[in-house]
Amino acid sequence: MKNWTLKGLAAGKVTTKWPASGENDGQDKVLGFPTFHPQDCRPACRECILKCPTRAFSTKTGVNDEESVALDYGRCINCQICVASCPTTALQSSSNLTFASKSRQDLVVDEGVNSRENDELRSRVSSIFKGSLHVRHVDAGSCNGCESELQALCNPFYNLHRLGIFFTPSPRFADVLLVTGPVVPQMKGPLLRTYEAMPRPRFVIAGGTCPISGAPFDMGYSGGSGLEIHLPVDISIPGCPPTPAAFIHGLLLLTDRINQRLHGGGYEQ
Amino acid sequence: MGTLVKAQVAASQLLNEARSLLEEGCRFQMAYLRYMGPVPEIVYLVDRGPNLEFLELTVRAETELPSLSDLVPLLSWYEREIMDLSDIIFTGNPEPFPLVLLEGMALTSLPFDPTSKEILQLFGDTTPPQLPEVLATQVQDLFWGPVRGDVLETGEFHFAYIGEEILHYTPRLFYKHRGIEQDLQQQDPESGVILAERVSGVGTICHGLAYCLAVEDALRLDVPRRAQLLRVILAEMERIYNNLHFFSMLSKTTTLKVGEAFGALLEERAKQINAQLTGHRFLRNALAVGGLRRDLNVDILPTMLSNLQRDAIDYLDSLSVTQSYLDRLIGTGTLSADVAFDFGATGPVAHGSGIKRDLRVHHPYSMYERLSLEIPVRTGGDALARSQVRGEALISAFDLIRQATELLEPEEIAAASPTSQPELADGLGWTEGPRGSCFYAVRIRNGLLERVKIKSASFSNWKVFPLTVHSSNMMDYAINEASFGLTIAGADR
Incomplete structure (x- = not known):
């Protein structure tokens, strides 16, 4: 008969101290959401829009009628396909994962809304x-x-x-x-x-x-x-x-x- | 060697044909609806025996077809699904109630019918199910679900019971039906892998790989050896963390709290190794049609896995000498070999009932034929037997990863693109996942997916499971369910 109480005590503490202190959040090497810098896009490049399986990218028209690309993290499934298809460095893999937000707008790159205020x-x-x-x-x-x-x-x-x-x-x-x-x-x-x-x-x-x-x-x-x-x-x-x-x-x-x-x-x- | 031989049969000859196939020792695997132009046909997939091509038996669907469920009980759910999603009727099906579309729900038109011009939508609200009438006095009814305690997948379970004894049990799944087979239609075969990996989260590789194999079969792609071996490593990593989860749940239901925590911690370690290997805790985003999306850093595996294996063996050894745990498993949820075979049990559920079938051995894919593998088998058919075969499968996964790693040589990891594409191509892919067999049948027309059929292991095992619950007692239900190690997402699709 196994004494599980002793076995458990002998194993010691295994719980991470994160988020109170320390960095060990168990996510080492997990590929997170891509970082997106639309200012680095090639003019008229639409690769990410064509390749993204969930239509997370879209075009939007700016004040001077110029089109730019917007990314909605609320549609992103971290599949990394856009990173592989991007011909420039506008899209890059990252280890950023803790994207929880109080406002849906905060999930959108280049929405122009910075909703720090909340109810x-x-x-x-x-x-x-x-x-x-x-x-x-x-x-x-x-x-x-x-x-x-x-x-x-x-x-x-x-x-x-x-x-x-x-x-x-x-x-x-x-x-x-x-x-x-x-x-x-x-x-x-x-x-x-x-x-x-x-x-x-x-x-x-x-x-x-x-x-x-x-x-x-x-x-x-x-x-x-x-x-x-x-x-x-x-x-x-x-x-x-x-x-x-x-x-x-x-x-x-x-x-x-x-x-x-x-x-x-x-x-x- | 191809994967399929094809045969046509007339509806009037269907029963005779099925009978003679059974006499030859064949086993039906699945049935589904497919359209050839405007003409609906029912496709039966039949396993003719080890290393032989699968038989694809098609019958032109008329409004009424004879049900094969009496001869081949495992086909009953497939027939019911077809009846839900088309206007075909299988006469003589013993349970002609809704399965995939729940009572209270309705479709505006038919999902797979290419002649349908209506906008296709599922609408309504679920109403109480049709249930078999239980003729006994003082029977109590218990509905459990669809939203249950803890963090569990959605499913509704009905118990008709007296005191502790369960007279009859009906699982009502498919609340989570997402219509993925239809979502895949008209997609480019290369991008379909993203959805296939998301049919079942904890079955990312068994689904994703079966899908890739099916498309590669249809397009005649030769996957480089290195990619095939790396796929074996991914598949066995999936087996490791799923089986550790299994033992954690089995400990939980037998109220062995420390054992539950140990299992959950080992599973966590396995998922963290998955992340180190692929960048994803569920091994997603690594598979691609033709090979892999990128090479994997397998150098980290030997040390990490040998530590995990040592601790997993110590954990299993500890469980195997815990009397309170063993007592709850012995004789619980007994499934006989005959019933397991007839109703379609697969994977560890079949192995625990003495059925020695494993696609990795009998229909090897992805270079499994180059690896040495013993199929674990027990004849007890109870929860203990199912847990023992799971334990052996867990340990053998470590060994298979070691064998596959040793065979790795530097090489490409993606197949060359096909030079020409046929107008119409069929393909079949299969994997033996942690829960059993997973099949994908694809038809590609002019470079786009025309039909994809998905058969998950749990769809088969959920059909069998109720038979072990009738006449058992409430106290053992959770243990019995945990010993089947079922998931719902893959079954519901």
């Missing part, structure tokens, strides 16, 4: 949950990648409970609804019923690129176009899937325990 009342309400936050997860059609990473949050390395954040079995005692998947037609009803069952105040997190924009499943008879048309979204965490560290960053951002790093599509190192 002060909501912010005051959400900081009440700094010490303890209860999360109800709903899978609205995900590939199980996001679930796998959310389950990883409870492993000894990330140990989400140390941050006072818990998953609840029922929406009745949840503060946050964390949605994964593009919201496919057959999940719309169960999702809205879960939200209705939550006590107020309640918050909504779009966890992953799917619930932000539906990409790459925003087509066909049974795709979805994301959460925003169904529910008010407080935090968007892009990624395919977001790494556990990106999920933690988003959950802490909701209660203002950590700073947003992405503003108007630009990432603070």
